[in-house]
Amino acid sequence: MLTWVDGQPAASLPLVDRGLAYGDGLFETMAVRSGSPVLLERHLARATAGCERLHIRLDADRLRNEVTAFCAELGQGVAKLIVTRGDGQRGYAPSAGAPRHILQSAAMPAYPAQHGEQGVCLYPCATRLAEQPLLAGLKHLNRLEQVLARAEWQDAEYAEGLMRDVSGRVIEGVFSNLFLVAGGRLVTADLQRCGVAGVMRAELLAQAQALGIECQVRDIELDELLGADEVFLCNSLYGVWPVRRLQARHWPVGPLTRKLQALARHLLDR
Amino acid sequence: MLTWVDGQPAASLPLVDRGLAYGDGLFETMAVRSGSPVLLERHLARATAGCERLHIRLDADRLRNEVTAFCAELGQGVAKLIVTRGDGQRGYAPSAGAPRHILQSAAMPAYPAQHGEQGVCLYPCATRLAEQPLLAGLKHLNRLEQVLARAEWQDAEYAEGLMRDVSGRVIEGVFSNLFLVAGGRLVTADLQRCGVAGVMRAELLAQAQALGIECQVRDIELDELLGADEVFLCNSLYGVWPVRRLQARHWPVGPLTRKLQALARHLLDR
Numbered sequence: 001m002l003t004w005v006d007g008q009p010a011a012s013l014p015l016v017d018r019g020l021a022y023g024d025g026l027f028e029t030m031a032v033r034s035g036s037p038v039l040l041e042r043h044l045a046r047a048t049a050g051c052e053r054l055h056i057r058l059d060a061d062r063l064r065n066e067v068t069a070f071c072a073e074l075g076q077g078v079a080k081l082i083v084t085r086g087d088g089q090r091g092y093a094p095s096a097g098a099p100r101h102i103l104q105s106a107a108m109p110a111y112p113a114q115h116g117e118q119g120v121c122l123y124p125c126a127t128r129l130a131e132q133p134l135l136a137g138l139k140h141l142n143r144l145e146q147v148l149a150r151a152e153w154q155d156a157e158y159a160e161g162l163m164r165d166v167s168g169r170v171i172e173g174v175f176s177n178l179f180l181v182a183g184g185r186l187v188t189a190d191l192q193r194c195g196v197a198g199v200m201r202a203e204l205l206a207q208a209q210a211l212g213i214e215c216q217v218r219d220i221e222l223d224e225l226l227g228a229d230e231v232f233l234c235n236s237l238y239g240v241w242p243v244r245r246l247q248a249r250h251w252p253v254g255p256l257t258r259k260l261q262a263l264a265r266h267l268l269d270r
Numbered sequence: 271m272l273t274w275v276d277g278q279p280a281a282s283l284p285l286v287d288r289g290l291a292y293g294d295g296l297f298e299t300m301a302v303r304s305g306s307p308v309l310l311e312r313h314l315a316r317a318t319a320g321c322e323r324l325h326i327r328l329d330a331d332r333l334r335n336e337v338t339a340f341c342a343e344l345g346q347g348v349a350k351l352i353v354t355r356g357d358g359q360r361g362y363a364p365s366a367g368a369p370r371h372i373l374q375s376a377a378m379p380a381y382p383a384q385h386g387e388q389g390v391c392l393y394p395c396a397t398r399l400a401e402q403p404l405l406a407g408l409k410h411l412n413r414l415e416q417v418l419a420r421a422e423w424q425d426a427e428y429a430e431g432l433m434r435d436v437s438g439r440v441i442e443g444v445f446s447n448l449f450l451v452a453g454g455r456l457v458t459a460d461l462q463r464c465g466v467a468g469v470m471r472a473e474l475l476a477q478a479q480a481l482g483i484e485c486q487v488r489d490i491e492l493d494e495l496l497g498a499d500e501v502f503l504c505n506s507l508y509g510v511w512p513v514r515r516l517q518a519r520h521w522p523v524g525p526l527t528r529k530l531q532a533l534a535r536h537l538l539d540r
Contacts (some may be wrong), residue, residue, distance in 0.1 A: 003285050014291060015273050015374055020283060020352065022413035023293030026359035054414070055421060078360070083291065085417075090348070090376045092413065092420035092444055104285055106360045108391055130402035131436060134418055142412035143292035143362065144324070147355075148404055150362035151325060166401060 001220050002074055003004060004104040019084030019111045022092065023141035025099070026050040028081040031108070031237050033270040035072040037079060040235060042199040043067075047083060050138045054115075056085050056099050063101055070103045070118045078106040078237060083157060084140070111159070111238055118255050118262065119244030120159035120233070125149040125174065129165045129194040137197040149174045160233055162246060170220040177201035178243075180228035181256045185214045187228075200234040207263050213256070230254030232261070239264030272344055272375040277336045279360030287370060289354030292362065293411035296320040298351040298469075301378070301507050303540040305342040307349060309506060312469040313337075317353060320408045326355050326369050332369055340373045348376040348507060352411070368463055369470065376393050381429070390429035390503070395444065396420040398436045407467040419443070419444045429460040430503055432516060435464050435500075440490040446505045447471035450498035451526045454482045457498075469505040470534060476532050483526070500524030502531070509534030 003011050027175035028047055030037040037126040038044060044064055063083070071079050082102040088095045127149035135142065149161050160173040171189045172178050177198040179188045186208050191197050205215050225231065231243040231251050240261035260266035273281050284538050288294035298317050300307040307313060313318040321328040333353070342347050353462055353533040354373040356367045380517065397419035405412065421432050442448050443457045447468040449458045456478050475485050501513040501521050510531035 005285070010285075012284055013287075014282055015275070015280075017283075018291070018417075020287070020290045020372075021297075021411070022353075023411055024414065024416055024417050027291075047512060054418070080360070090350070090379065092416045094417060094421050102285060102290075109360065127404060128402075130400035130405075131396075132400035132415065134397060134398075135414055141291070141293055142414045144405055144410055144412045145363045145402065147288075147294050147364060148324070149293055151364050172399060192312075193484055 002070070004066065004070055004103040006101050007039060007069070013102065014087060016087045017084050018086065018088040018095065019082060019100070019141055022090055024054075024088070025056070025082055025084035025141045025142070026054070026139055026207050027083070027141060028139065029236055030071070030079045030081065031172075031268055032071045032074050032079050035075050037067060037071045038267050039068055039199050040067070042083070042202055043116055043194070044201060046139065046197070047081065050140065051099070053138060054085075054140070056083065056093060058083065058099055059175070062143065066101055066103065071216050074105045074265055080104045080106065107235060114242045116238065119242030119251070121152045121157055122173070122243055122246040123158035123161040125152050125161040125163050127152060127163065129163055129171055130195040131165055133193055136194050137191045139196050146174050159241065164222065164246070168222060170222055170225045171195045173233050176233035176241070177235065179204070179232050180220065180225055181254055182224070182228045184256070185216055186256065187216045187218065189218060189220050190218050198235055198238050200239065203267070204234055204260050204264065214257035230257045232257040234264065239268050272340070274336065274340055274373040276334075277339070283372065284357060284372075287354050288356065288358040288365065289370070289411055290351060292418050293325075293413070294358075295326070295352055295411045296324070296409055296452035297353070297407060297411060299506055300341070300349045300351065302341045302344050302347050302349050302540055303538070305340045305345050308537050309339060309469050310337070312472055313351070316409065316469060317351065320410065321353060321369070324355075324410070325364060326353065328353065328369055328500055336371055336373065344375050347378055350374045350376065352447070354411070373391055379507060383512045385429050386508065389512030389521070391427055392443070392493060392513055392516040393423040393428035393431040394517055395422050395431040395433050397422060397433065399433055399441055400436055401463040406464050407461045409466050416444050420424050427538055429497065429511065435493065438492060440492055440495045441465045446503035446511070449474070449502050449504065449524045450490065450495055451500035451524055452494070452498045454526070455486055456526065457486045457488065457490060460488050468504045468505055473537070474510075474530050475532065476506055478530065486518050500527045502527040504534065510539050
């Protein structure tokens with residue numbers, strides 16, 4: 001496994017890093033094809049915006065150089081970037097030092113092809129997402145809610161889990177964003193209270209709008225999800241998975257899902 | 271600085287540790303006096319209970335042995351224990367491996383003596399605590415809310431900040447628990463929705479009850495805090511700090527605060 005810390009090969013981290021102490025940082029998971037990260041600009045923009053919200057003083061040029069050099073060396077697979085606030089003294093007060101950049105490689109996850117072809121079953125997670133507007137949308141390192149949610153099921157029948165917020169609204173998957181199609185419109189959850197604003201979600205919204213498809217980003221109640229014509233999941237690694245079942249509700253794989261899946265595949269199959 | 275990983279001297283951590291990836295773990299901060307951790311049984315019990323709630327398979331005997339040996343070598347100061355779920359594969363699903371124990375030493379923080387003698391001013395943090403019952407009370411590693419809250423002020427006039435939940439209830443300090451005294455009763459926030467159930471808080475509650483002081487653990491609205499006769503903060507390192515001011519409200523240092531401060535000092539001044 002290829003791993004770098006601040007641009008140099010390294011497999012370990014100082015114990016005083018604030019990423020360990022407080023989850024004080026952010027991450028990005030990027031598909032790498034032919035030495036290039038897919039949707040690089042969106043990943044860098046999200047990391048930069050996240051650091052601004054957490055007041056982490058990112059050197060965006062240094063980060064870009066490290067990510068592109070790392071992915072060039074990796075060639076093919078997955079690159080995970082972690083940016084932490086760097087070393088800390090004791091206590092929560094943010095340290096003045098430079099952030100730390102961590103890059104880790106992995107093989108592409110070996111998801112069954114049928115997830116994309118026939119769709120997946122969603123596990124209805126009991127773990128609810130707390131509402132914290134200050135952190136909502138960020139792909140930060142405080143991910144215990146996702147750990148607890150993913151621990152709820154072992155049955156391989158379920159490829160993903162549905163996460164709702166404490167008020168019951170439909171938000172996302174454990175490691176995916178969620179879209180529904182109703183009356184020809186594309187709808188995905190507003191992520192101002194909780195959730196992770198995924199890079200593939202943003203790309204699909206942009207591409208759908210460019211195709212003249214009406215897109216809505218707003219609150220979604222469970223009844224609306226259950227009444228939708230099509231439901232699908234997306235993320236930066238697998239692209240688009242149709243959802244074929246949640247509890248007693250079954251969905252066909254619809255035409256808009258297939259259209260967006262093809263767009264995602266075009267980005268990822270290189 | 272003395273640092274151990276899994277019972278051996280070490281200053282770094284594998285990059286694949288889930289503590290870094292997801293904040294997937296817990297910590298304890300212990301005052302160490304004459305080679306022994308103060309309130310060791312309470313710290314170990316909280317770590318054990320926290321691991322149970324996060325489904326981390328702790329070896330409690332191994333942990334106890336490492337903590338006591340580390341503190342014996344340290345002698346005097348602060349020992350910070352971090353327990354993570356250990357190494358992870360890619361993805362949120364909890365790994366099957368053993369948890370990792372990290373021990374780090376620090377000098378006792380050099381707080382001004384007047385914090386304890388004359389009391390402190392509380393900064394009114396705008397950062398609110400999200401309500402997540404699954405994580406409430408735990409001293410877990412997802413601490414971005416505390417990082418954001420502590421970043422709100424630099425003025426040394428404020429030794430601590432007041433944290434309220436998203437509904438406005440009074441919960442705790444950024445690195446302390448909070449008590450108020452009203453009509454001779456001791457009141458501290460119920461921590462079933464958010465907050466950290468501190469070891470010193472538990473000890474003071476137990477000692478106060480043993481002294482026949484009525485104790486209430488329940489929701490506290492801001493008005494009740496402002497109307498209280500006495501207010502104080504506590505944690506495992508400094509013991510008890512009276513609160514002498516929050517915004518326009520000034521408090522005297524009251525007799526029950528002094529009594530509990532003396533009990534905490536008895537534990538810590540060895």
